[in-house]
Amino acid sequence: MNTPSAFYKQVLKLWHAPDLALIGQRRERRMRLLASLVLVLLGTIWGCFFMLRGAWGIVLSDVVLILCGLGVFVLTRRNQVRRANLLLFGVMIVVVVGMTLLLDPHTAAAPRATHLYLLPLAVAALMAFRDEPLWLRYGVSLLCFALFTGLAASAWSPVSGYGLPDEVRVVGSWVQGGAAMLLLFMLLHILQSDAAERSVLDRDLLAALRDEQFVLHYQPQLNSAGRVIGAEVLIRWQHPQRGLVPPIEFIGHAEKTGLIIPIGKWVLEQACTQLRIWKDDPLYRDIGLAVNISQNQFRQAAFVPDMLDLIAVHGIEAHRLELELTETLIVQDMEDLVRKMVALADHGVRFSLDDFGTGFSSLSHLKRLPLNTLKIDRSFISDVLTDASSETIVRTVIGLGQSMGMTVIAEGVETEAQQRFLASNGCVQFQGYLFSKPLPLQEFAAFVARQHG
Structure with missing residues (x-):
């Protein structure tokens, strides 16, 4: 039989996720539920706004946004994690890109800012798809970065007439930029906290092996x-x-x-x-x-x-x-x-x-x-x-x-x-x-x- 020291050397062992795996799952679940409610809220607000302006095409897209939010909520409640994540990130990417192109066109007075949300989305995808195949985990993040680069380097918009007034967008640029950076900071903080917890748990496990x-x-x-x-x-x-x-x-x-x-x-x-x-x-x-x-x-x-x-x-x-x-x-x-x-x-x-x-x-x-x-x-x-x-x-x-x-x-x-x-x-x-x-x-x-x- 291996001695304790031999077994200790043989293993760099499990990083006991004491509560970490469970805490992480609960944290991600709460984030998905919150995101689903945000989708419903955004869809309702923008739907009412464009309904008053008679832009029924965008109202229809807002209805789709609301339905997607409800779908994410239901899938999360049923613990269908992959489907909920795919629906959530798919919808969020489409919403951010759509809002950037239609509502937030680049002008001399007000630069685009909505596309900044693609940065926290890219980081969030790394967290949400961490247990998925590499092509899915990194594919979603790389897509977000590619779209961000394209939108940041271009002033192109497919149609005109839907953009918000410049006086609104000037203030909105600061608000959007601040909100996006705050989200990015929060997600990076979560990643750093997880890494720190893993480091502590690694040391605990090595001690567990050494001390039987x-x-x-x-x-x-x-x-x-x-x-x-x-x-x-x-x-x-x-x-x-x-x-x-x-x-x-x-x-x-x-x-x-x-x-x-x-x-x-x-x-x-x-x-x-x-x-x-x-x-x-x-x-x-x-x-x-x-x-x-x-x-x-x-x-x-x-x-x-x-x-x-x-x-x-x-x-x-x-x-x-x-x-x-x-x-x-x-x-x-x-x-x-x-x-x-x-x-x-x-x-x-x-x-x-x-x-x-x-x-x-x-x-x-x-x-x-x-x-x-x-x-x-x-x-x-x-x-x-x-x-x-x-x-x-x-x-x-x-x-x-x-x-x-x-x-x-x-x-x-x-x-x-x-x-x-x-x-x-x-x-x-x-x-x-x-x-x-x-x-x-x-x-x-x-x-x-x-x-x-």
Whole structure:
């Protein structure tokens, strides 16, 4: 097993986004909601203005602006982030360019100023599309910069007669310029703040690695007789100031940056070490451990030999180690996935499909994979007694697993009524707060002793 110092050197590890990922998402969500309301407000104001002037063509465009604002609002509420961002930035770019050309023509008395909003839009696009492909993230920003350059260097306007009076635009130029620069400053400040937070978190994580602040918790998996037959291994960060930090606050960022690879390797190594310790203890030697495997981790070319080396070095029985895969993973590179799974399954490693029913896997995928276990997602279990669709899905998954010779385990079981329903439909393995929350190692050992006593 790697020493703490070796593991520390091996990793430049995840930048735990304690709240940063979640705070960033909430911040962007609020910004989109605010922007949608601004679109509705601007569309209403300009629509009324041009309605009084009888410019019905522009009134129609303002109606479109209002509808787009409502669309962004609805998409944001539904968490359809990409569509909301594309609609928002598409409309904002068209609005800024249109207003610059039609309402803000360059004159000797009043230079253009509306096009200045393209600068904060370019910076905002870098933030909004940060998790999108590079062509989209940088394409929107570069488009804004290109349009800004063209409008700043030209006095061309497609039509005349819609421009505001110069005496209004002289004051407006100062207001527009000040507002655009204020927006740009605010966005740059947010970017700088994010970078500073990441720097602090990087240092915290490196300290966590050096000082062994990461710990594993174990959530028991029980059979119908109430005996512990396994446990799911879950990582936690025991932060010296913030206390116990759950994985939801850092695993997502680790996935995006690739830092999940050394984290996952550490978790696997700790799990194998624990299985070796239990191997000679009659109370625990039949208990298996399930470890979640990320997409980035499984795609590593050396994943199979590294796994086999871990099993050999620790001298454990491979069938006591179960690797949990998600549905997202199995629709990526099917051929590579099958090849690696078969190679490990041939040595006894078990596989489970986590959160089954929430992704895009199909029967054609399932029949090709050497899966041992299907895990019913907790979202279906939570309302299985009150929602007919969830009930049907749960019954179907149980029947499907049994027909394909797989074990079916239900996650998130919280009530005895849920357990009775599952048991009556043929599910005989359970995991959830009805039995136990994820426990530190010593508490898990005590739980096993009580259940088997």
